[in-house]
Amino acid sequence: MEENTKFKKIRMPTCNSLFATPYSMPLRIVMVGHVDHGKSTLLGRLLYDTHSLPEETRKSIYAIGEGFEFSSLLDVFREEQAQNITIETTQISVRTALRDYVMIDAPGHREFLKNMITGASSAVVAILLIDVTEGIKEQTRGHARLLSVLGIRKIIIAINKMDRVDYSQEVFKTIMIQVTALLLEFGLFAQEIIPMVATQGINVVISNQKKMLWYQGMTLLKAMEAIETPLPAKEGPLRLVVQDVYCLKECSVVVGRIESGVLHIGEEIIFWPGGQRACVRSFESWTGSKADFTLSAEAGEAVALTLEISKGKHSVNPFVEYTDLVLMRGQIASHALQSPSVGKKLVARIFWCDLEPLRLQHSVTLKLGTQSVQGKMISISPVFDNAAQMSIKNFPQNFISHQEVVDAEFLLEEPIAYDPYDVIESTGRFALAVGKRLRGGGIVLHAGE
Structure with missing residues (x-):
């Protein structure tokens, strides 16, 4: 613990350092997963193994040896970011010879939503982390649902803690089948499904075939490098x-x-x-x-x-x-001939992440881009519930429950400018707040009637 205390004095890298290389756009990746499945450890290990840390920091970690907890790297960085109360996600740069990355660690659904709605830090790729000993948990399902709602289609699945099941191929296959089925329920599929041990760095940056001879696939870094960096939408309307x-x-x-x-x-x-x-x-x-x-x-x-x-x-x-x-x-x-939609009514697909239901006619704040407009939900379309095997609930329904996905129509107090999400993503997604607290989010489907 004494070594870790000294280590906290070393400054961590931030995503601002990415812009020292102006010739490449960083790929923004959000890390999601159930609590204690190893997100912080994986991010810390990725920083270390890609040499994205200052050399002095790497030497300090090496001196501590196998007992070093890589999750503490993220704890240090969160302490630094806590001074800015507007930041609720940890964003860290990872630099390799091929590409720059911004790795985004969102502790929960609200933080994930806030990060996705604020334009500059929006992720286009997700790493969904699963503890092989626990499998799919409540937050795993919630994150898969949220990835679908927000239109994130490039997903890497990391099956962590394989050492705790003696690197069993059969256990890995069981979890792989389960998570593939979960993603399919929401119209998603995985780019790669990778068995790993984040604490040891196995299949993070370097593979270890001595432990898992049966796995011939990519490491996490190779899977990240294989994803094409999306080009800015300069061909679209202004x-x-x-x-x-x-x-x-x-x-x-x-x-x-x-x-x-x-x-x-x-x-x-x-x-x-x-x-x-x-x-x-x-x-x-x-x-x-x-x-x-x-x-x-x-x-x-x-x-x-x-x-x-x-x-x-x-x-x-x-x-x-x-x-x-x-x-x-x-x-x-x-420009004059390619304007956004403007109006007080819109239909959207939304995800509600608060324990308190959202009820019809209840006041809510819709935040899109830098716009913030009061309004209310005036109708709800059929709800597809994952826990009920995607069955349609009985209607009419006058509220949305925790972690439900619905299509709903909103009536706003003032006109708002927007685009359908399938036209322009960044001006087609929004957050929902009650008071000052973020409660949900979604994507615009079309104008209301």
Whole structure:
């Protein structure tokens, strides 16, 4: 324990270090699994075996020897992140010769939902960890259900603690069959199913065929490397999610993230809801970087725009009359011919993770992008319940229970800008809150009637 106390003084790597390599987009992977199935140990071991830790830290671990608990790496990092109360998931960079990764450890369903709804840290791959001695547990089922709702289709299954069943191939096959059936219930399948021992590093980065001669498949790192990095959606319609607006004397500066499409200087854009129009005069920078010479920005980039309010022959579009802009956080900017949906009614597939049911006509806050709008659920469609073998419950139903998935219609107090999830993922998923507490989330299917 004394060595671990000294170890806590060593600074941990953060996901900010990834951007020292600007030529590759990091692959964002969320680690999920039932409590005590070994998520923290696996993440700590992955950091160590990929040499993603500072060399001084690796030497300290080596000196401690086999008694070192790799889960303590994550405990140290959570203590550092606890100073920022807005962060509820641990995000750590893993760097290899092939690719950079951001590994996201979400302790529970609420933290997982919050992470997925906040755009910059959204994962596209999941590692679902299962203790081979316990098999599929309640949180395992809940996470599989949630992966389906949020549209995460690239899943790696890690069957951990194989040493506790004497590396038995038969036990592994039994769990493999069970988890494959579970995923199929939600329309999912595994990219790889890997037997491992996280504490010893077996099949994490390096295989150990002496222990499991019967397994000839990939290690966890090889499975991660085999997944293609998704390209930013620059070919799609423009979607700029507004984070902040600064109103200056002669112009407005809008700060946000481009979730889809490409934006060029001189283009006219429209802000939704509201329909305010403006032209992009320049891309701004507070660091003296290349922004002064940038003529365009695309999906995946955070930007600061100077908007021009002009009239007459010097306007980029002289046929459009510009008035004073009243822009605000939460709006979504688009080009004129490819606007998002805007309205007070929408139909969504939602996952409810609170023990207290969500009832019809009960006030709830819908958070999409940087928008936050009060509303209520006005109807529920058939509920598919995994515990009841996906059977349809009796209707009419006036509430949603813990860990249920439903299709529901919402009526909002104010219009909201959105896209169906199958059109643009990032502007088609949302969180649900009651008061200040996150209770659920989901994806937009289509506009309400």
